[in-house]
Amino acid sequence: MTTLNPPLDYEADLPEQASGTNYLTNGKSIASWLLTKDHKRIALLYLVSITFFFALGGIFATLVRLELATPQADLLSHDGYNKAFTMHGVFMVFFFLIPSIPATLGNFLVPMMLGARDLAFPRINLLSWYLFIIGGVITIIAALSGGMDTGWTFYTPFSSVYSNGAVVLALVGIFINGFSSILTGLNFLVTIHTMRAPGLTWFRLPLFIWAHYATSVIMLLGTPVVAITLLLVALERAFGLGFFNPDLGGDPVLFQHLFWFYSHPAVYIMILPGMGVISEVVTCFSRKEIFGYAFVAVSSLAIAFFGFLVWGHHMFVTGQSVYSGLIFSFLSFFVAIPSAVKVFNWTATMWKGSVSWQTPMLYAMGFIGLFTIGGLTGMPLAASATDLHVHDTYFVVSHFHYVMVGGMVLAYMSGLHFWWPKMTGRMYTEWLGKFAAFTVFIGFNLTFFPQFLLGYLGMPRRYHVYPPEFQTLNVMSTAGASVLAVGFILPLIYLLWSLKYGPKAGPNPYNSTSLEWQTDSPPPTENFTYTPTVTEPPYCYADREVPNVA
């Protein structure tokens, strides 16, 4: 190795071989997992749980897409269809998308990237997993005992008065799950503030940490609002207290204000950690320092800030005053800017790099492209006049999925592959990873691009039966969804396979610069057997040897 300036002064301190155990082998009983305070084990608990919820949400998505292959109602009843899309949304949004990256990759990596031995509050971390599971189980019970037919948005007064589903139970489940988010956010904030390694100043933090910092702020400030809101719906439904029902003197649109005050920032809870992953992956696989570090870091905070000021763009057609409509439209356009800044900086980072086509980078490049489409198709929704037409149509459905699946899920897959060797000590089968990444990209676009066209043609969302002229595009979408399903089942198989048969990864297979790679894979329970000291900014790849893998 010909590094002129050893980036991290860690090798001197590294003891021979600590004790031969790592966090996976340190305790084999079930209790040692269920009562663990190790952030890495909790991350794996989350990983298994959210994979389950992703599969559950996926099953409901499959039902929806199969039903929509024909314009008539054939597979499901009206109520069956309404429950299918509601439970798809509820499980995907509240039990997969929101916890996905923060609770798994974030839990695993935030302490390691900071050079810390754990999060600030390990017991609270375990508690937040239990809250997640309790909330999830209650919501599943709600799904089994009648299901929910309100849409994941729970609009009043339908949800609070007219729906026949197990709405109260589902709301209680989501309410409890909310506290899991709040506690995770709190834990991250305190950890990032107080547990950084010597020399790890704010502007030496990996961008993954900046993204999680911004996410945590939203979790902490926003989640209580939606928790209270859902509680109000449950109170109105169960006890007839009038908050949203106009017959009891309530205001149905008030619910939308409260709900979107959280739920719009919540989409940034979902996407910001994904952006953090992309910043790590793009630098590592381009062997370049990030372009415009400060701009990427601060843009995360800007997104978190502006995200709280745009909720009214969900209500352009509710009859809110024209003034409100214009102001929310104006502010909504400001969220576009920091997102655009990030995309430009990632692309500039690749420029003149040494760009690898390994699986995480393929997903990351897919993310940049699809997130760009997802972001730009937000413009006609932020523009109040065009929103009059495409609001509540498939255009919105497609825009949302481009950001959430094309963006967030691809970032999650990118991160999962990137850190898989760190988490498990094993490499997955590279060619299968690449094949799955291309399959997801193609399947995704085939599923959701036709929905943009459907939206402008005027097909409303949440339609069980639809006019026959929309069928061609719906068939394309359903065909794409089956390709997409293959793309998601493949990684489940080859990643599990790699646990036993994958080649050993070694501590740093990608020769990455950040702290989590400067220890064994899998790491020991205490993460580092020495106190890491940071002497330089992140992403000093120019000084680093390029791993000889294309």
Add this chain to the structure above:
Amino acid sequence: MDQSFRFMPESAASIAPQIDALWFFIIGVATFFTLLIFAAVIFCAVYFRRRESPVPSPTAPEDPPPQPTAGKHHANMALEVAWTVVPLLIVMVIFFWSAKLYIDVHRQPTDPLQIYVIGKQWMWKIQHPDGQREINELHVPTGRQIQLTIASQDVIHSFYIPAFRLKQDAVPGRYTTISFTPTKPGTYHLFCAEYCGTEHSLMIGKVVVMDPEEYQKWLVGVPVDESPAVTGQKLFQTLGCQACHAVQAPSMAGLYMSEREYLLSVDDPEPKRTIADEAYLRESILNSTNKISKGYSPIMPSFRGQISEEQLAQLIAYIKSLQTPPPQNAVRNVLEQSK
């Protein structure tokens, strides 16, 4: 209905081509930036792809030693400012263009044809000013400004006509309005766009746009109920309203769109002013003591839960019919409307 595959919905209202124009501008901008980013990413991925054996060989003396970059961030201020400011300027163009259209759509029309629409699970009930009633169908003439006053009997619905590029939610407990001028005769989709329960996707219908002569023929051909104003007048009697109004309560004559002074409670020292529009009349019937007309006692009973949305609309139609002469101040712009 046209079954052939198409990429654009029909365009049948005066606002539709204007919204399409903005639409194509936005999609043009989006396409340009999408292609730019795709091209840049693919170019970098291919042109700067990692070659085999990328480790600099120590025996290659022509390679200059790598320069240490520790301690400085890659950035280019001019570029960062450019790709912050240029997108900002573009989205501001979109915002102002869109704002103008949004204001135009919501501008109060001068002398519109007023039609009542009531959404309920899962149908649209429509009543024309002369008494014609329709269910899940709306007949309108070309070249005339139409104003729909929309209410909901139960949950939130949304009255959506893709060919007009317009939708407006029907919100229980309040009136919403939407105005448009149909331009092209034909039959178009009417959808409920806000999810409203079991048969949401069956809450559809058609909007029939007709030439004015055809429309007149249609009007004559439809069996006419009594007009909403006449039914409202009867309701006004049967509900006992006339016992007080114009006696110990404000007269209804000329009330609509007049300026009113009201108090929030009996000991409210400072009277507020408002225009007696439909929302005001609605609130006064359902919750008479919310806004107490200045100079009167708050003794009117609440009619909340006593009358249906349809009856409410008929009462208001009656009150509006007591207007002589037609209001001069009806030309209200959005600024006043949003007060």
